[in-house]
Amino acid sequence: MKIAVLMGGISREREISLRSGENVVKALRKLGHDVTPIDVRENFLQVLPTLRGFDLVFIALHGKFGEDGTVQALLDWLGVPYTGSGVVASALCFDKLMTYRVVEKFVPVPEYIVVDKPTRESPFGFPCVVKPRKEGSSIGVHICDGPEELEESLKTELKLYGEMILQRYIDGRELTVSVIEMDGELRILPILELRPKRRFYDYIAKYTPNMTEFVLPAPLTEEEYRAVCDSCLKAFRTCECRGFARIDGILKDGTFYFLEINTIPGMTDLSDMPASARAAGMSFEDLIDAIVKTVKR
Template sequence: MKIAVFMGGISSEREVSLNSGKAILESLLKQGYDAYGVDVNENNLISAFTDNEYDFAYLAFHGGFGEDGRVQGLLDMLGKAYTGSGATASGVAMDKVLTKKLVAAAGIKTPKSFENVKAIDSYPVVIKPALEGSSVGIYFCNNEDEAKKAVEALGDKKIVIEEMISGDELTVGVINGEGLGVLRIIPKNEFYDYESKYALGGSVHEYPAKIDKKAYDEALKNAVKVHEVLGLKGISRSDFLLKDNELYFLEVNTLPGMTKTSLIPDLATLKGYSYDDVVKIMVDTFKK
């Protein structure tokens, strides 16, 4: 079986994707798989998938065109097996607005949302793109003037406006419906921004999270529920905020980072899985 690790892409998270893809490829080769990497960019968005020879696609994309269902749909049409969630589930999970509605309907608490700036009844708020990740394009607004400027800066992008909750940043990993554990992120910067996520030493990962057991168990249960409600497969990672022992769901990642500083490899150790084990599980789960 020949495995192609597709990485890069054209989203704002391209560099992170390349780092994830390189680490995954290194693991596959170390484990004896017949694997090679494919750097997808603006010049080969379609041909990368149609002109290369492979039996199985290991997807290492993050963000738009890769994590949003479009690549998955193409691979479905090509009859290729691939890692991660299917096209529809990926598309829905990528949209923070749709995801929040489905998750809230399942009884999981989320931060209060506002349709537009005029509807905001209290500050501060967070304004961010609905279809991007990795803390790209996030604005923390303390008044209406700042909120209007944030919306203007985001242009035509679909956006999320929600109350800003100051609390513990938690993330929960799930593999094939199994909750891995809860990790608390302690960023070196004031907020868990792009640098905190991907720079070495940008944040401290506390796992298992040293929080109240009830909150820990609830976060684990809710992450598994999100995985099930959205019809996800393989790995997902749900992010939460914990304030005064109240848990708030923020978003879910269907192709979480697999770099050396990523969260899933850390969470996997709570179940005794090594980085290589996670990579192997993904291949064994999806290969035809």
């Protein structure tokens, strides 16, 4: 199959996308496909028409103009099949505020408000969490232990994002759940518990070797496992995701609190979904092959 791999991009996650894309390209070539890597830059609209010559586009972009439905809309316009969720689901899941408003009727979500100016007050007490509405890789996320830290974090991030989500901090176990469609059914790969050596699973903990311990499979009771799986499948289906995704959340006292859906999970050597696939007995090539097979052409 002739496959184009979109990678790089123009977001703050460009470096991570390049790593993901390089791994995907290698895997697809090992699987016997004719692969062309495309570094997405500001001239992408000039490159776009050439994608009509491919059987499939594998999207390995992260962040804005890649994970937010923009590229998906352009590919729909071209009529070229691509990996992952469609326009609406991609745009929805990239916007944490809109995701919360959609899924909170079905799954537990930590309480939150939206703020557009610096404040020293948290309606949820301290510590509390500050995060951008539309960003990935934990960029711009802060855990604030007091009023001064909250105000300073908001002053910094509001300059970049305009508005932020202020959310109740849940002191629990960080879990990440990879979902993939196989043989026409949604399958949950072994659930991963993240034990970062930093305060939380931030950008540094994600992409620096030996900064996070992966516990696979996560030690869960039968009841906890069912609760996590039930919440993740409900979120995936409610947002009308397609093919595959990764859901992140916090487990506390038997309740799984939903945090976000990643419609284009990282595929770097340190990424979560490949680790969960390995725990399921799948090689990286097996995972990429399974993702390709989720695309209906």
